[in-house]
Amino acid sequence: MTTSAPLPPALRAAAAEFATSLFPQVNAFRERQERDGTIAEPRAADAELLQRIRAGATAWYRGNGRAHQADALDADVADWLAAGLDNAPHFARSRDALHAPADGAPVFFLAPVQTTNSVPPVGKRLDAFFALRKEPAALPELATTHPHPKNNCQSLLLIAGSDGFAHGNCLVFFPENVAAHDKVVDQAYAMFFYNKMRKIHETYALPGAEAVLTADSVPRASSNLAPEVCFEARAIWGYLHDSLHYQGSWPFDQHISLKMNWFVGLLEETKVDAKTALACAGGGVPFAQEQIAMILLERIFRYPQADDATRNFDSGTGVLLYSWLRAHDALTGSPADGGLLRLDPDRTLTALRAFVDRVELLEEQVRTDEEYRVAAKALVREYLPAGEPKQRFGFTDDQRVLLRAKESLAALEPLRFAEAEW
Incomplete structure (x- = not known):
């Protein structure tokens, strides 16, 4: 598969489902959040919306062999609801349950995330992305001529996402971006949405240089x-x-x-x-x-x-x-x-x-x-x-x-x- 090749039907169907159901719900929820992820004066409708979002996300996780991610999300949401949505979210379980996908495999993730360089206001708001890992064709040869001692980066095609990922210039996702009370000790993955680069480069970098x-x-x-x-x-x-x-x-x-x-x-x-x-x-x-x-x-x-x-x-x-x-x-x-x-x-x-x-x-x-x-x-x-x-x-x-x-x-x-x- 190349960057320009059609997506497999299963991925296209999943993307359409996310784009028409789950991601609009995520966007509605994140509009209620403050920069630290809290909701000031939360209402019953906020908790109900979060539970619908959790159900949609865990359904995909469990249906695609990622029960450990579903369990982590269930626990993180349950703890947040118990503490009250006016408390800062702590999604360390979801953060740590995510594993780097194999080349050619899809990855889905949902949690309160700092989407760096996204559309302001940026903060630890609920966000989600659906992407496909696609490493450059030259990587095997480069790994020989220019070896990487500890390569832990993943090149991704962003297929669909909620507003933090689908709008603005956010190119990266690291475990430390996830809202959590503890600090990341070991970076288990580093994901980059490189198919966003062309539009960003042509829109901002080139005009900036031409001026x-x-x-x-x-x-x-x-x-x-x-x-x-x-x-x-x-x-x-x-x-x-x-x-x-x-x-x-x-x-x-x-x-x-x-x-x-x-x-x-x-x-x-x-x-x-x-x-x-x-x-x-x-x-x-x-x-x-x-x-x-x-x-x-x-x-x-x-x-x-x-x-x-x-x-x-x-x-x-x-x-x-x-x-x-x-x-x-x-x-x-x-x-x-x-x-x-x-x-x-x-x-x-x-x-x-x-x-x-x-x-x-x-x-x-x-x-x-x-x-x-x-x-x-x-x-x-x-x-x-x-x-x-x-x-x-x-x-x-x-x-x-x-x-x-x-x-x-x-x-x-x-x-x-x-x-x-x-």
């Missing part, structure tokens, strides 16, 4: 891709990016708490994307130019458009990378008075190598977590100045060029994804 760059220097390799090509390219980027987190002298899995620090994480995330682009430039990676263009356009020209950019982690990486490229003559020109900048592809690769070298030198020189945090903050602050109270950084006059398209992009209707579009 800043000269027409002849906008990276175009990721433009107007066939849906299956965009899916494959984004999934390969995801695989390479994740694999690089687990390599080097301070691997992510051995230093999770340290890498959660905002400044350390900013360098880590930017470093692995730089190394991904360099791996693509080095040859032997399918859809290499598409990935390089996608990485640059997404990170630099889409992520900083977020409403909470000066607090947003991904936005910070994009602004950091922008200023690094400016400082290393890969982005030249003056943005004053509407002037456009020129992105030089060769100098960009040279600047990305310099960034990786700078961060890896830092990693060689520090000996403790505290030394790493101090050094990371100092490096980041060279490019991202401190901002207003409660903000991680503030935009410089030069960096504000990245926001040229923000007003027009913010005025767009949130993207909506439906099964027919795949």
